[in-house]
Amino acid sequence: MTKDELCALYRGYIDCLNRQDWPSLGQFVHKDASHNGRSIGLSGYRAMLEKDFDDIPDLYFSIDMLAADPPVIASRLGFHCTPRATFLGLPVNGGKVSFAENVFYSFRDGKIWQVLSIIDKAAIEGQLSGMSDTGE
């Protein structure tokens, strides 16, 4: 897979998520996919994403930066969204938060196989602290 092909495939994956087009997810995600070291397979991957959208109805994935180095692509994703209740254990409760996620994806058979993701939890904590300051 060339670098351009990898980028195009990855952008197709992100579009698929933003459309919540779950029947198409298998075009992008390997049946033996893992996420942060947990083997969850395609069905577990889909369940994880469906839960994300349940918890965060206005969830939208924006690509801020890419580093494509086949068979690996690293992506910095940006989010501006409104989790209903707790998120990463934090009491967001319908507040609007902005944060980034830095993720490495390793591909196999032309599909996302291993995902190593870190979400900027500290940034959300800082915003919640600011919200509560405002309320005082």
Place this chain on the structure above:
Amino acid sequence: MTKDELCALYRGYIDCLNRQDWPSLGQFVHKDASHNGRSIGLSGYRAMLEKDFDDIPDLYFSIDMLAADPPVIASRLGFHCTPRATFLGLPVNGGKVSFAENVFYSFRDGKIWQVLSIIDKAAIEGQLSGMSDTGE
């Protein structure tokens, strides 16, 4: 800069950090460097790293994964270390913790210019919770 040159330069930078060879840092870090959106310059960058080693005497940077796509390189770093006191606001207090950092580096003039880093704080929280459980 080719992909191989970028990787070699980045590995030189990580070696420089692990040697705490601060006089050589300017070979790798741009004088106008920024870290997570803050313009800190080379001197601020060095001060940040020196403080990291003060806070974590056994700090050691290990490259777990790279995605080189000039002028950007993304790195997943792995740490196993013993922060003396608090770390990211967490009461580690001399406990041994393991965590990852996913970082994007944009290069300019052959040097690290913009750094966008996320440390896996949730992983450390999970380990501290385990330590306190063990103590109960």
